[in-house]
Each structure stands twice: as C-alpha cells, then as structure tokens.
Amino acid sequence: MKLRPRSVLSALGVAFTAYLGIGWPWWEGNFSDHWLATAAAVALYLAASWLAIFWGQRSGEVKRRGLVDDAGMTTGGGGPTLLPAWVAALALGTAAVVPSVVWASVDEAARTQPYATWTIGAIGALMAIVVVRRRPIVAAIGIVLLTIQGAFWIGLLPSLSLGLVGSAVWTAMAQLLMWSTDRASLESTQLTRLQRAASEWLASQAGRQRERRVQVQRALAVAGPVLTRTIATGGDLDAHERELARLAEGRMRDELRGRRLLDDDVRGVLEAARQRGANVTVLDEGGLDGLGERGLRVVRAELADVLRNAQSERIYIRTAPHETVAVTVVGRSREDGEDTVDLWREIALPLPDAEKRSAGAGR
Known part of the structure; x- marks a missing residue:
C-alpha cells in the first residue's frame, strides 16, 4: 500500500x-x-x-x-x-x-x-x-x-x-x-x-544531423559518379558527360531543396524536363510541413501531372506557407523576344481527413 x-x-x-x-x-x-x-x-x-x-x-x-x-x-x-x-x-x-x-x-x-x-x-x-x-x-x-x-x-x-x-x-x-x-x-x-x-532540443538536433547525413548520402549517390569522372579527367568532359553533370546537379539540388515534393513520378518528370533542355528550380519553403504522408501523395501526384504536360523553358516550383495553396508552379518562355509566363498552376492544400469527412457529411 x-x-x-x-x-x-x-x-x-x-x-x-x-x-x-x-x-x-x-x-x-x-x-x-x-x-x-x-x-x-x-x-x-x-x-x-x-x-x-x-x-x-x-x-x-x-x-x-x-x-x-x-x-x-x-x-x-x-x-x-x-x-x-x-x-x-x-x-x-x-x-x-x-x-x-x-x-x-x-x-x-x-x-x-x-x-x-x-x-x-x-x-x-x-x-x-x-x-x-x-x-x-x-x-x-x-x-x-x-x-x-x-x-x-x-x-x-x-x-x-x-x-x-x-x-x-x-x-x-x-x-x-x-x-x-x-x-x-x-x-x-x-x-x-x-x-x-533541453531533451526536445537535443532530439531535434539529432534528427537534423540524421537528416543531413541522409541528404549528403543522397547527394553523393547522385553526383558521386560524375564527380569521380570529372576528377579523373581533370574537368575535361565531353558534351555527353557535361549533360550528365548538368542533370546530376539538378537532381542534387532537388534533393537538397525540395525533398518533400519528390517521389519517383516527380523525379521522373523533372528529369524528363531537364533532358529536353528546360531549366527547373524546386524550392520548398515550408508549405508542406503540416501535411501527412497521404496529403503529400496527393500533392505529388498533381505536381507530376502538371510537369508532365509542361513545355516551358524555365520552370519554378515553390512551396510556401499559405492557407489554401500547397505548391505554385510557374513556367516562363521567350516568344518573339519577349519573356512570357506560359504556365501558372496552384496546387491546392489538401484538407485533413477529419475535415474531409465533415465536409462530406455536410453535403
């Protein structure tokens, strides 16, 4: 007792x-x-x-x-x-x-x-x-x-x-x-x-260290072969190797700047856009922090559909904190010497599951 x-x-x-x-x-x-x-x-x-x-x-x-x-x-x-x-x-x-x-x-x-x-x-x-x-x-x-x-x-x-x-x-x-x-x-x-x-801060620091290690490993996996070849040739790369280096740099930037936007489909369409000569910039500034894995899958699927049909010379993909918009996709090209916007797409922020159920019940 x-x-x-x-x-x-x-x-x-x-x-x-x-x-x-x-x-x-x-x-x-x-x-x-x-x-x-x-x-x-x-x-x-x-x-x-x-x-x-x-x-x-x-x-x-x-x-x-x-x-x-x-x-x-x-x-x-x-x-x-x-x-x-x-x-x-x-x-x-x-x-x-x-x-x-x-x-x-x-x-x-x-x-x-x-x-x-x-x-x-x-x-x-x-x-x-x-x-x-x-x-x-x-x-x-x-x-x-x-x-x-x-x-x-x-x-x-x-x-x-x-x-x-x-x-x-x-x-x-x-x-x-x-x-x-x-x-x-x-x-x-x-x-x-x-x-x-203090415990939470130490845990967050440990998580960030693990995240940095993972990002470094991915960057090395993407750019390692190209870097090895560049060192071996003293920077004297042929046209094909320079193209591979450009693609590898793009993939590495995507992994470092917008990893939460990426899955296999999005990586594939980004690679295809760069292979046709487009300049693609991916930047995640925190707009997806509140989404779970299901919401991220919805956003990534819509982003892949948008990029699959994009023909712009320069494509900017950006997330930022917003009440309703998860991702903004902007495409720019030069026509008749003018720089014009030929792609503008805002991907809506998915509702949480509980809100979806309540909205469905209201209808």
Missing part, C-alpha cells in the same frame, strides 16, 4: 484536532450547568476542523483560479487546494464562538485551568489548517478574534502565557512553510520544463 503525503498529513490533522477537541480533561471542570452548550462548542470545533481538512474543491475551479500546477506536490492534485468559502466562514465562526462558549461555561476562577484554556491551542490548530488550505487572511482574522476573546475573558498576559503565542506561531509557521514549499514546487516544475525543452 502506497501512502500519499496528503493522506498522512490529513490523518495527523484529524488525530491532533480530535485530541484537542475531546481529549481535554472535561471531567475536571464544572460544566454541569452548561454541558449542552459546551458539547455543542466541541462538536462545532471538530466539524469545522475536519471539514477544513477533507472538504475539497473541484479541480476545474482550482485550475480556473490559477492554483494548480500538476507537477507540484503542494499545488497539484495531491496537495492542498483552496478551501471553499463556506468552510472558511465556518472555521472563522468557530474561532469567534467556541472560546467564549467554553469560558462562559465555567466559573471565573477556573477559566485559566487546562479544561477551559484548551480552546486556545485548538483554535490555533484550526487556523493552521486554514492556512494550509490557502486562506491565510481568514486564519489571521481568526487569531485576532482568539486574542480579543482571551483578553476579555482571562486577560491578555494570561492568554499569551497559556498558548496564544504558540497558536500565532503555528499559524505563521504554516504560512511560511506553504510559501517555501510552493516556491520549491514552482522551481521543480520550471526545472522539469527546462529539462524537457
């Missing part, structure tokens, strides 16, 4: 408040004339204390107030949450009523006895619980009310010597502990986020 810190602290709180509420030596006092009021005061104290310990708050409201951080022990689901207002009001009412009821139920000469002054420590414990449940202002008001009642019934100095100082110190220490644990929780959360960001 795994014990959670909250469960252990709650059990300790219940045991301590139960000891303060019903463990005091009531038989030593003279409560016979006011036993009902005294019993009601004890019951009110126990009810307020245990409600303050156990009565929770809906997680949605806690998050809406900005008091939850799932990574922190003191601010997350396993730590103390904001005490509901009505429970805080009940605890404050208990602090204002119970001490006076108990002191009024005994003789004036016996009001400094343990069976009459137990309320000082009891209210202090209750206010410490209220602080832990994130109601420090309510707890401070409760300590002030306890001080006023103590000064009225037994005097300020006797109250201080009989536990009022300890109750105030409990409440203040509880607030200091909450501040320190919340700060530690926040710093732990920030550290976790920084570690996660």
